[in-house]
Amino acid sequence: MDSNTGKRISAFLKSKKLAIILIFIIILLSIIGTHIPQKSQLKPEVYNTWKNNHPEEAVIFEGIGFTNLFSSVIFLGILLLLFISTIFCIKTMLSSALRRLNSTSQFQSMAYIKELENNTVLMTRKAQNRAISEIDDVLRSNGYRVFHDKNRIFAQKARHGVLGIPLFHICILFIILASVYGSIGRMEGDMRLIEGQLLSEDHENYMFINEGPFFNENHKKFDITLEKFYPDYKDETGTPRGPAGKLSISENGKKMKTGVVYLNNLVDYDGYTFLGNVYGLAPLLILLNQDGTVFSGSYIAASDTDSSGRYTAYFDIGDTGIEGGLMVYMTANLTSEKITASQTEQVPVLFLKVFDRGKEIYDGTMRLNDTVKISDKYLGFYDIKYWSNFYVVKDDGTILVYTGIGLITFSLVMIFFIVPKRVYAEIIEEDDETKIYLGGRADKFRFLYKEEYCSLVNNIKERLSNGTD
């Protein structure tokens, strides 16, 4: 590649119009993405319904990747081009900003000053040195840094504002990189815990898990316990917070952290975030031998709900050939508070169907501590607890993205509200009076700066007219 081709490519990537075109394409694609159903945002059954109803469109859109538009090659390619273009632009912006930042003294002659949008000629009877000193005073009291060179003055303020634009673009790159870094190393999954149950943070203990390519099975394997579940939690101020689970996290048997998870209140530990999710009831069913010894038993998380909102589950008992379905509900609304005598008693009711090798052997209702004879054994309903799924996320990019958002906000403040302003003056002594050529300009909002400049000139005028030399 010869140097001319390199320069042309560089000029193309640096082009301000290219950035606008790319952003415009991103806007168009985003609008398309909000109109075409996106697989990543819909439940599979909803997506499939759309697909069945619009088979022809689905084939076309799936073919060009528009049903996963925001992770499609086209969209990511445009983003990549914008990313590269931004890098090229930053190089130019940064060198220009640093040059302007470091050039502290830009003394100008009256010819230059006269060309500025804001310029004034003042006359005073004060001597040149005294006039310079008075102007210096006024400028300093207005927040300017003032420099002198013989009969010329250069003053500036908010000079760091020049860094705003490069910082803004660097922040955009930073946010993109942080989100890419976060997503490739991200892990998210659902972990189901029954009250009192302890599970290790390990791949096989997640009901559903999605690991980014760079996560590398890097599970921390600390222990998580659901100490208590509250279907209608109220925080310390008495504010209702909805369902909540009190989690404790321990390592090597030592409790490291305890926290209550509810909507907008997470538990964070070692880069992992625990969010509340669905919950339900888990009855304890125990199969007893005829002599009363335990044959088998466990809490069965009734995780499906029927049309009446009652929790249902299917279960089997080891290799006995016994299997069944249950439906459980409480005779009162689920509550964390103690039931008082005046309220409906909160009693769990279990509807149970049991099959032995496909043959129905029991169909009835059970209450707590009831037992029923199943073949040569007894099945007892001895306890009930809550279960809850926790959505567990590990995304190391999140804090970086937040930092990027904070910095981008700061950079916008720098760009638009820390506007560099410069004042130039040349002071010439003529016969019995001193002539001052004064001019000022702001990097942005130049015509709005006029008001500030006029007030500055008035202050200078006032100072020059006070007293005699």
Add this chain to the structure above:
Amino acid sequence: MAQIDWILYLTAATFYAISSVIYIYCLVFKKEKKLNFAINSALLGLLFHSVSVALRWITAEHGPYISMYEVLSSYAWVSVALFLLAQQKYEKIKIAGFIAMPVAFLIMGIGSTYSRDIQLIPASLRSYWLIAHVGFAKLAFGSILVAVGIAALYILKERHSNRSGTDENSFYDRLPELKVMDDLMYRFVASGLLFLTIMIGAGAIWANQTWGRYWGWDPTETWSLITWFTYGICLHLRMNVGWSGKRIAWLIIFSIFVLAFSLFGIGYVYSGLHTSYLTS
């Protein structure tokens, strides 16, 4: 109390309507001296409106961000308040109220068609980030609405100057210079972009706390990004490509439709995580 806040709301809307009529009258018939009546009407309206919003806040025990009635009422409140502050600082642009006040009145009118029943705040919305998120959305809308008012004035003044030259005593020539108006709309759009950025940032943090991800390409999120890009392009064109004056003024006027759709229209077109909050 609910009835009182509604009466105050209607009173405020009436004053906004009066203010709008006077503004339009002043613009059409070039009666600059009558502008004070328009401003005073707007101020009176804002006073009643403030009490209405405050009473509603106390009664509902949450800020104005749950039902559409509250949301639209607070958007109108912020827009009027920001406009009155802006015209206080830049006195020459007070006629820009001919855009700001009718829009505020229109928002109040649409708001009045929604249910005024007080809705309990869902647990998912109990977050300080939500307050920052919706608060900055309202500030962004208010800033950009003021910019649109100035942009419209810019176009009218420029058209007048091209047609009849300058005359110091004419209505349009007592407006700020075109270059100053150009700077003013630039400044208000810049403020709007800053507020939009904070709105999106606060929304991202809130989404992460509620759903475990800061960005999910939900239609509302996507449209907020589209809006941010739109104003980003607008400022980029102004700062780096040399667009200014009439072209930027038209772009600002066009862009508010994108913003308005993003803030108010999404819920009626798309279904998504946000939409149940945006239509009731």
